[in-house]
Amino acid sequence: MAGGINFSGLASGIDTAALIQASSDATRTARVAPNQKRVTELEETNAAADELSNKLDLLKASLKGFTTLSGGGVSKSATSSKESVVSASVANNAVNGAYTVTVNSLAKNHTYSFDQTFAAGTTAIDGTLTGAEPALDRTVTFTVGSGAQQETVSVVVKDGTFTASDFVTAFNNASTKAQASLVNTGTSASPAYKIVISSNYEGTEKGAISRSLLGASLGGLSGFSEDAASDASVTVTGIGTVTRASNSMSDIVPGVTLSLSSVGSATIRIAEDVDSTVSKVQSFIDAYNDVVKFVNENNTITRDETSKEVKNTFAPLASSRVDDNALSALRSALSSAKASGGSAVRIFADLGITTERDGTLLFDSSKLKTAIASEPSSVSDVLSSFADTTATTGGTINVYTRYNGLLDLSINSNKDQIADLNERIQDAERQIARQEESMRARYARLEGLMSKLQQQQSSLTSALRGLG
Numbered sequence: 487m488a489g490g491i492n493f494s495g496l497a498s499g500i501d502t503a504a505l506i507q508a509s510s511d512a513t514r515t516a517r518v519a520p521n522q523k524r525v526t527e528l529e530e531t532n533a534a535a536d537e538l539s540n541k542l543d544l545l546k547a548s549l550k551g552f553t554t555l556s557g558g559g560v561s562k563s564a565t566s567s568k569e570s571v572v573s574a575s576v577a578n579n580a581v582n583g584a585y586t587v588t589v590n591s592l593a594k595n596h597t598y599s600f601d602q603t604f605a606a607g608t609t610a611i612d613g614t615l616t617g618a619e620p621a622l623d624r625t626v627t628f629t630v631g632s633g634a635q636q637e638t639v640s641v642v643v644k645d646g647t648f649t650a651s652d653f654v655t656a657f658n659n660a661s662t663k664a665q666a667s668l669v670n671t672g673t674s675a676s677p678a679y680k681i682v683i684s685s686n687y688e689g690t691e692k693g694a695i696s697r698s699l700l701g702a703s704l705g706g707l708s709g710f711s712e713d714a715a716s717d718a719s720v721t722v723t724g725i726g727t728v729t730r731a732s733n734s735m736s737d738i739v740p741g742v743t744l745s746l747s748s749v750g751s752a753t754i755r756i757a758e759d760v761d762s763t764v765s766k767v768q769s770f771i772d773a774y775n776d777v778v779k780f781v782n783e784n785n786t787i788t789r790d791e792t793s794k795e796v797k798n799t800f801a802p803l804a805s806s807r808v809d810d811n812a813l814s815a816l817r818s819a820l821s822s823a824k825a826s827g828g829s830a831v832r833i834f835a836d837l838g839i840t841t842e843r844d845g846t847l848l849f850d851s852s853k854l855k856t857a858i859a860s861e862p863s864s865v866s867d868v869l870s871s872f873a874d875t876t877a878t879t880g881g882t883i884n885v886y887t888r889y890n891g892l893l894d895l896s897i898n899s900n901k902d903q904i905a906d907l908n909e910r911i912q913d914a915e916r917q918i919a920r921q922e923e924s925m926r927a928r929y930a931r932l933e934g935l936m937s938k939l940q941q942q943q944s945s946l947t948s949a950l951r952g953l954g
Contacts, residue, residue: 641656771847
């Protein structure tokens with residue numbers, strides 16, 4: 487409201503400030519309050535839409551593991567007869583069976599160390615160097631890796647003040663595939679530090695280290711020892727012997743990742759993981775029901791007939807269709823999900839998943855366990871069919887929750903309306919302020935006129951008394 491001095495009817499006795507305020511309040515009730523109410527409603531709708539988007543994303547995350555890309559709907563487990571030799575993790579697409587795995591050798595990185603020792607990191611590598619020697623004669627060059635993975639690292643020993651720590655720092659600054667360090671091979675009382683270089687990768691392709699140059703002036707660094715890099719070798723029944731650069735192998739048995747720990751033999755057995763599947767389905771059911779309950783709670787219209795006027799109160803999403811459409815799309819995907827084959831297991835009801843009257847899902851885990859035991863591939867088909875429709879990129883949920891998706895568009899439309907309503911509110915407030923100023927001016931003129939008339943009346947009264 488505009489400021490100013492208010493004179494409350496000194497001449498007229500009229501409370502002009504109260505009249506002006508009453509007029510402004512009436513204008514606000516007609517022009518400002520409805521718009522403010524609508525802004526609040528739209529903001530509440532947007533907050534609910536944001537929360538719905540988050541809940542849909544949680545549902546999407548709970549379904550990701552059931553997609554065809556993840557291997558299907560039934561989880562698998564892998565057990566090893568000797569975990570100390572080899573263990574395994576599996577994807578849902580792993581084929582049931584037993585595999586004998588013989589670990590012939592482990593992959594390891596390369597370790598290279600100079601024989602020369604130093605009393606401390608601050609000890610010079612060669613105090614006789616002057617720095618005037620040709621740079622090549624003061625350079626050590628290493629090759630790390632091979633072929634396209636090869637990296638060349640050169641360290642120039644500057645002069646007689648160049649220390650063991652300087653060497654380590656220079657090497658590490660120049661290399662991305664190996665790491666130099668100082669290792670005390672002596673005791674704390676009588677230290678003997680060696681420069682040790684270790685490759686960052688296992689296997690011969692990326693992890694091998696060789697010294698390709700030793701400057702003529704660096705005789706003290708000529709002695710060395712090393713533990714060469716090697717590849718892992720395993721023999722798998724039905725497949726044969728394979729070598730890899732890593733002790734983690736995921737491309738030998740489809741859907742199975744082997745983790746090698748030591749040389750020896752073990753049997754890997756793969757089977758359905760019923761408990762894990764039940765747990766994941768329960769998570770999906772909980773996330774789905776959370777969406778349904780949220781929509782139900784935020785989509786109500788409450789009718790109040792206690793007063794003379796019937797009043798309808800709309801919940802935040804009651805005036806929007808986007809939440810109903812999202813729920814309808816999910817329900818359609820549920821009813822459309824079917825197994826491509828099988829006899830006893832065809833639809834979600836055969837998995838123990840049925841729909842309640844309020845739209846939530848009821849889950850009978852014992853029925854799912856029976857279905858997995860009888861037709862695991864059909865169970866997988868039903869779950870992956872639903873997940874592929876709803877939880878993949880471009881799927882039902884993504885259409886609503888992605889950037890500029892349907893929920894985003896609805897929220898942005900509401901934001902545009904809010905901006906327009908706020909502008910109308912500001913326009914109304916400006917008009918009210920002008921109206922108040924105009925009324926103050928009119929009342930001030932009225933008070934001035936009445937004061938003048940009162941003075942004239944007083945003068946006339948006095949004159950009339952004098953005549954008497």
